[in-house]
Amino acid sequence: MAIVGKEYCDPEKERVLTVRKTSHFSPGDGFAAYDHRTGGLAFRADTYGRGHGGGAASPGELALLGPAGEPLLTVRRRRPSLHQRWEGFLGARAGGQKPLFSARRSSILGGGGAVVELLPSSSSSDPSSVLLRVDGSFPRRCCRVVMPPRGEGEKEKVVAEIRRKVDVSARVVMGRDVFVLRVSPGFDAAFAMGIVLVLDQIAGDEAGVDAGEDVLDAIAKI
Template sequence: MKAGLGVNGEYIYQQEKHLTVLKTSLFFANDGFIVYDCKGHLLFRVDSYGRDKGQLVLMDAHGRCLLTVRRKRPSLHQRWEGFAGERSEGQKPIFSVKRSSIIGRCGMVVEVLNNPGEEYQIEGSFGQRNCRIMNAGKESMAEIRRKVDASRNVVLGRDVFSLSLRPGFDGAFAMGLVLVIDQINGDDYVQDYKAEVFPTTDD
């Protein structure tokens, strides 16, 4: 059984994989991401400077476009769509992501458009770096967690986090979902981060 949408076979691993994701801007959502594998090699990068704010491109270490995510407008549920490679006019999306509800903080639903039976749920708090991508059987396929510096046993800031992949789950697809989650929850993230770094005090 296929464990997840295959965006690029190069990033489907036979063993569980732990990636390190660095968010390159703390106060303006989605300015960029850099992703490293467990050996410290650059795997993916996203640089949204000068790009349409409603569209992001996931690239490999050499700048090759792997996946484009684009906000669909209008959409009450903040629906986003994913396209293989660099999106061209008239190209059909390969997956879509939307909020489960238009009210308050909630989970998200991921539909794989060329396979109606393949669906995923995203639950948890991205702002707290604690969420999971689960398949229709409620099995965890990928997890986002706070990054821990094992040498010092210190939890790092939320600009650096871990993305763990279950064997067979495409890392490019998972990172594309991270981009969408960050876009949808970006305001929550910025407010939570500012509150953590600059707490208010009563006189």
């Protein structure tokens, strides 16, 4: 399912990324994602709200960039918004451009879940949108992105999953600043990273989250 581009979809193999939060001043300040197969940088993300520069996004917006710094997605908060609604645009957002997707917290009462709506493009023959569901808790780094059935007889499908990073050799579970993003075959890895940016903005590292049970579960699986 190519959303940002076919080059970010592997039709046969799951793509695994190690995602590292590179700044801690506020949610979304920076991420770097590395491909498990090559070890190389696959994506990075920055906010330009405090004059970071780069030209890929306006002040206050988040930009998902490729390894060479090419803009892939631009994410911004929709205002006014009562339920933390965010919008994503293809490439470097231009004036008048329609959003590619929108996202919001699944409940105004809190929690790590969210709903992501993939909006139809002007060139699409299908006027309907696609609703993706994020189950679980992003602050705990334990959630998955679920796509509903797209045809008769199909079942819902997990297209991406976020889990705690485990150092198998040392039998150590990494902190929440480093986690794993698993992208199912055929799903767009760049779009999956765009969802990570939105989840970080919506849920962030919510105060009071106790990840102890998640750590024990991860250790048990080593």
